[in-house]
Amino acid sequence: MSLLVFSVPLLLVVAVMKALSRSPLSALCRQVYSGILKLSHRKVCVSSTHAFVFSNCTHGQAQSVLLTFDLYSTTHASSNIGPQKGTFLDEIVAREAPLRVLELGTHCGYASVRILRLLPPSGKLLTVELDPLTADRGEEIILVAGFKNQQFQVLTCSSAEAISSLRSHTGNDGLDLVLMDHDPELYLQDLLALQRGNLLSSSCVVLINRALTPGARDLLEHVTARPQSFSVGRQLHGLMEIRCHTGMSPKPQN
Structure with a gap:
């Protein structure tokens, strides 16, 4: 009882x-x-990563910056894509030779540096970071790597805000490459916003990081259900290549 x-x-x-x-x-x-x-x-994480890279790399040398990032990540947790995915990213950038690149999620500037060092002379990177501290630290690392302000721009805002104002930064030029490395749950809505704004070139490549996480499921279901508009390419450790077949007219050949 x-x-x-x-x-x-x-x-x-x-x-x-x-x-x-x-x-x-x-x-x-x-x-x-x-x-x-x-x-x-x-x-x-951003502050400690920035301090390590800034203090230990050779300023003005992009490759030294990347190697210092990689050295840091061997003993510390890091949000950077890392050397394996980075090599995959390098291959895409070298193959596509994009003139206009949008990166959603600057983090500490690691992927930004990898992209910028392979862009054509007239290429430009727009990188978007919501957190002001992260944006500031990322921009400083990009400058430390030897790149000039005319080669890139850091937009401190949400991805939705950046996309809505993208025309003011790109003019009539469409994006040739988009790297999504922010919140996977925003991937689909941001891709749709880019399409609605007619902001993608006719053969734009969209790279999504963490493609195998639940947050990215909506985007993958969307693109696989529309083979006439998208084709899914290679994937390495969750970094996935998606080519868009609808967009602006092809960019002029140099």
Whole structure:
């Protein structure tokens, strides 16, 4: 009998806790808390990564900057795509020779440096970063690597804001390469926004990082269901190549 008296209140407490855990307010609190943790961790990571690269690389040498990034990532957690995916990215940039590149997610500037060192002389990179600290540190690393402000621009805003104002930065030129390395849950809506704005060249390549995560599922379902508009190419450790077959007229040949 005493066991029953003890168990009934305990069951009520468990039931109340379960109900609260499913409430919209509880879900919102968890999302906010998770976002704060991610942002805090990211800022610490960015600051320490920036300090290491800035202090240990040879300034003005892009390859030294990349090697220093890679050295740091051997002993520290890093959000950079790393040398294996980086080599894959290099192959795409060298093959496509893009004149206009959009990068969504600057992080510490690692992929930006890899792209910029392979662009044609008239090529330009627009890289987008929501967090002001990350954007500032990333831009400084790009400059340390030896690139000039006329070769790139860091936009400190959301991907949606950047895409809506893209015409003011590219004029009538379409994007030849897009690297999505921000929030995978935004991949599809950002791709659709780029298409609605007629911002992609006729054979634009879109590279998505973390393609195998649940957040990227909507984009993959969208492109695979439309073979007339997209073709999925190679994939390496979650970095996936998607070619868009609809867009602006082809860019003039140099």
